Amino acid sequence: MIEFLLKKRKITILFFIMVVAVGFLSFIQLPRQEMPDITITFAIVTTTYPGASPERMEQSVTRKLEQKIKELPGIKTITSNSGFGYSSIVVESKDGVEPKKLWDELRKKVKDAEADLPDGANKPVINDDLNRSAFYTVNITADSREQLYSLRETMRNWRDQLRTLPNVADVTIGGLPEQEIRVDVDPRKLQHYGIAWTQVLAAVKSENERVPIGDFDVGERTYQLILPESYSPEALNRVIVSRSGDGFPVYLQDIGRVYHSQGEDEVFIYHNGKPAMVLGIVVEKGTDVPSLQANVDNMMKILTKTLPAWASVEPVFSQSQRVKDAYDDLLREMIIAIAAVLFVCTLGLNLITAVIIAFAIPISMAVGLIFLPP
Numbered sequence: 001m002i003e004f005l006l007k008k009r010k011i012t013i014l015f016f017i018m019v020v021a022v023g024f025l026s027f028i029q030l031p032r033q034e035m036p037d038i039t040i041t042f043a044i045v046t047t048t049y050p051g052a053s054p055e056r057m058e059q060s061v062t063r064k065l066e067q068k069i070k071e072l073p074g075i076k077t078i079t080s081n082s083g084f085g086y087s088s089i090v091v092e093s094k095d096g097v098e099p100k101k102l103w104d105e106l107r108k109k110v111k112d113a114e115a116d117l118p119d120g121a122n123k124p125v126i127n128d129d130l131n132r133s134a135f136y137t138v139n140i141t142a143d144s145r146e147q148l149y150s151l152r153e154t155m156r157n158w159r160d161q162l163r164t165l166p167n168v169a170d171v172t173i174g175g176l177p178e179q180e181i182r183v184d185v186d187p188r189k190l191q192h193y194g195i196a197w198t199q200v201l202a203a204v205k206s207e208n209e210r211v212p213i214g215d216f217d218v219g220e221r222t223y224q225l226i227l228p229e230s231y232s233p234e235a236l237n238r239v240i241v242s243r244s245g246d247g248f249p250v251y252l253q254d255i256g257r258v259y260h261s262q263g264e265d266e267v268f269i270y271h272n273g274k275p276a277m278v279l280g281i282v283v284e285k286g287t288d289v290p291s292l293q294a295n296v297d298n299m300m301k302i303l304t305k306t307l308p309a310w311a312s313v314e315p316v317f318s319q320s321q322r323v324k325d326a327y328d329d330l331l332r333e334m335i336i337a338i339a340a341v342l343f344v345c346t347l348g349l350n351l352i353t354a355v356i357i358a359f360a361i362p363i364s365m366a367v368g369l370i371f372l373p374p
Contacts, residue, residue, distance in 0.1 A: 016363055023366020041076075043103050043128040045069070045089040045110060049121040057082040060118045065089055068113040074102050103128040134172065134280030135289055135319040136296055141274040142311050148275045151311060152179060158279065158303050165295050167287040175269035175277035181233060185256035193250050195242050203241045203252065233258040271314050278316070293320035337361055 047061050062082045066089065069078060074097035079090040093102050103126070110124050140155070142148040159171040185200055237253035244250055252258060269276045283292060304313050338358050345354030 020363055020366045023362075023368075027366075040129070041093045041095075041097075041099055043091045043093075043099075043106060043126060045087075045091065045106075045124050045126050047087040047117070047121060047124040048085055049087070049118065050085050051120075052085055054082045054084060057085070057087050061121055062087045062089065064116045065110060065113050065124065068109040069106065072102065072105055072109060099128070129169075134317070135283050136293065137278055137280045137315075137317045138300070139269070139271040139276040139278055139314045139316055140307075140311060141271045141276040141314055143274065145275045147308075147310060148277060149176070151277075151307075152176060154306060155277070155279070157306070161303060162281060162296070162299060165292070165299060167284045167292050168281060168296075169284040170282040172280045172282065173277060174280070175267050180261045181236065181258060182261035183236070183252070183256060183258050189255040193242065193244065193255060195250065195255065200241055200252070200255070203239050204236065233260060271316075276314070289323050290320050293318065334362070334365070 045065060047065065049057055049061055052060070062080050065087070066078060066080060069075065069089065069091060074094050075091060076094045077090075077092045079092075081088045091106060093099055106128075107126055110126060114123060140148070140151065142151070155173050155176065159173060162168060162171045183200070183204065185197065190197065190200075236258040237251065239252045240249045241252055241255065242250045269278055281296060283289065300313070307313070338361050341361060342354050342358040345357050349357070
């Protein structure tokens, strides 16, 4: 074999050139990330039920969810924990099972179990992406927290726009409390009209409970068509709570007022002494970070123009620069290795032989890169 390669030197040289070229092409197309993709075989199902004791949570929430989850094939273990007002169920998949398909089936089972949960229990939340982290984060600052909260709709638009970029898995916004609809009722007016506060609660609840108006079949799945919930203060103000003795309707606005309000601040973020909110972008698995960073930068240039003059965007973290530094270090170390081998070999061999030995390093790396998964 070696004798044949020596006789066919031109073919041999052409073959090694092709190997190096293909390996170099594979190296360029290799997705570059700071951290490798890790497949998580766990999912957590969390349910809250305000005011419920641990025993009630166990009987009325945790066990009912567990019964449905146990119907899934491919489950290795189920570990649950019930406390005051909350239930946590950790589900582990068996080896060899595709987690994404299993967690999709888990969502269906949990959805089926929601009908059996007690009134007052919140919808279960499933977290199946425990290793998710942002590859790019920025802080949006303002002079006051009121100004910052006024950017709520702008940030929602930013989130929707950034989610349209290829390979963006999610966009998170931190430091911005949830917007709420607050209902303030005057006790004296309730007494005047002879209305109990439970009637007010029932009227608001019935206004936002939507009954399915039909089904829509897509393939093997059936989707329920439901009218959107009304959370407009104007609409809620016109809700009929009761009727007076003369038969006239008593609206919610007659006994109180409905208005937009802010939820409680759970996190306070500051950047250089100014109130701030943080925006993070999460990438999908197998994404080339530098390529995505270029698309994000172009989108951010457009979105930044929609901010008021008193607001600013401050970059905090970018994985792209760290990835670039790591690859630059790899290239530099490879060049140093080739130069070192070439120098050592020239001490006892002629230059041509030393060059051939030195190039065994990139050829070996090129062969290894060819078989790497995309």
